[in-house]
């Protein structure tokens with residue numbers, strides 16, 4: 001029937017459940033009796049082949065794996081191998097992320113420059129493209145919205161402003177996500193990440209923090225990351241709330257994690273090759289930029305504490 005000859009295929013791990021891996025594969029189907037074949041995505045419950053455990057290979061959500069012994073009827077298979085990763089986001093642990101969408105709410109909770117920057121720096125550290133999603137824009141005026149957009153622009157980032165209350169920006173967001181293979185939503189708790197997923201993918205219905213607020217802290221146990229299909233073969237993941245991501249970095253590399261400083265360092269050179277961009281003469285970094293004091297404060301801590309420095 002629909003059996004692949006070798007019964008061996010590549011797929012992506014979309015969730016981890018107890019000792020099982022849920023792997024999504026392209027399934028070749030045949031439309032009724034016509035010869036038109038088409039692909040659909042199916043999800044298989046998989047165990048891992050013993051060999052993988054001996055090799056001590058970790059498999060996380062987002063990993064590309066090779067599955068074999070596929071049982072289409074019961075939707076089960078065995079993971080036999082895992083491909084090298086293109087990128088790895090540590091918290092939450094997701095492999096092959098191509099875009100980190102950092103959700104920042106325009107209000108409730110209040111905007112926090114340091115916290116926002118920590119999320120951005122985490123993505124920059126992992127060498128994954130960040131995008132800012134400004135949520136809850138129904139709570140602010142148009143003038144304030146422009147101030148936000150300009151602020152992020154001055155930091156070197158684009159932002160997509162959205163509201164699930166009036167659906168503003170939702171179409172551009174979907175379009176952006178469908179152009180991206182694997183997007184992870186990050187950002188502080190309460191900014192509306194889970195609400196956004198529920199709004200974008202009506203078939204999933206994840207608990208939002210209104211519920212967890214009632215039950216108090218720590219109950220919002222979105223501990224497991226799951227990848228949801230958002231169309232066009234693209235996947236999207238929510239992340240559990242954590243508010244202070246850590247940044248592990250060498251002092252000499254730190255400035256490169258800020259796009260506004262990076263541009264200056266690429267366009268011209270500081271007088272001293274080992275310039276740390278503090279008070280050295282001939283330094284090209286503009287100390288009047290908004291995030292310089294934040295950069296400086298963290299840099300000093302890095303220099304004064306043993307490596308590896310962990311901001312936050």
Ligand SMILES: Nc1nc2c(ncn2[C@@H]2O[C@H](COP(=O)(O)OP(=O)(O)O)[C@@H](O)[C@H]2O)c(=O)[nH]1
Nearest residue numbers: 136163164165189190191192193194195208209
């Ligand atoms: N006004 C407004 N509230 C929102 C919007 N999106 C989410 N919220 C509310 O923000 C709260 C936190 O949302 P939740 O999705 O749990 O945030 P998460 O912790 O980032 O996943 C909930 O009470 C939502 O109803 C929005 O676009 N506008």
Ligand SMILES: [Mg+2]
Nearest residue numbers: 193194222241
């Ligand atoms: Mg949430």
Ligand SMILES: [Zn+2]
Nearest residue numbers: 270275277283
């Ligand atoms: Zn310098």
